[in-house]
Amino acid sequence: MAWYRNHYECYRCGETWEDEWSCACDEECPSCGARHASPIGSDDLTFIIEEEVHCFVVSKSADEANHHPDYREVIRFLSKDFAEAYIRAEPADSLV
Known part of the structure; x- marks a missing residue:
C-alpha cells in the first residue's frame, strides 16, 4: 500500500504540521481545530532504504497497512x- 508524509498549513491560523497516512487526506489543524485542511505537499514513503552493515535494505509498506x-x-x-x-525502475504496485 502506498504510504505518504503529508505536509499541511492551516488556512485559518497558519500552523504547519506533518502526518503520515496511506493517502493524501484532509486533516484537522492541531492548533485551532479548523477542519478539512488539505495537504500542501506529500512525500512518497511507500519504499524506504535503510543502511545496514555492508548493505542497503529496500523495504515496502505492506499491502495490508492501515x-x-x-x-x-x-x-x-x-x-x-x-x-x-x-x-525507480517500476511502479510501486508492480514490485514485490
Missing part, C-alpha cells in the same frame, strides 16, 4: 545507488 506502514523487506543491495535505481 494505520501504520508495516514495512517489509523486499531486497538488499551493496550500494545505495542500486537500491534507489531499483525503486
Whole structure:
C-alpha cells in the first residue's frame, strides 16, 4: 500500500504540521481545530532504504497497512545507488 508524509498549513491560523497516512487526506489543524485542511505537499514513503552493515535494505509498506506502514523487506543491495535505481525502475504496485 502506498504510504505518504503529508505536509499541511492551516488556512485559518497558519500552523504547519506533518502526518503520515496511506493517502493524501484532509486533516484537522492541531492548533485551532479548523477542519478539512488539505495537504500542501506529500512525500512518497511507500519504499524506504535503510543502511545496514555492508548493505542497503529496500523495504515496502505492506499491502495490508492501515494505520501504520508495516514495512517489509523486499531486497538488499551493496550500494545505495542500486537500491534507489531499483525503486525507480517500476511502479510501486508492480514490485514485490
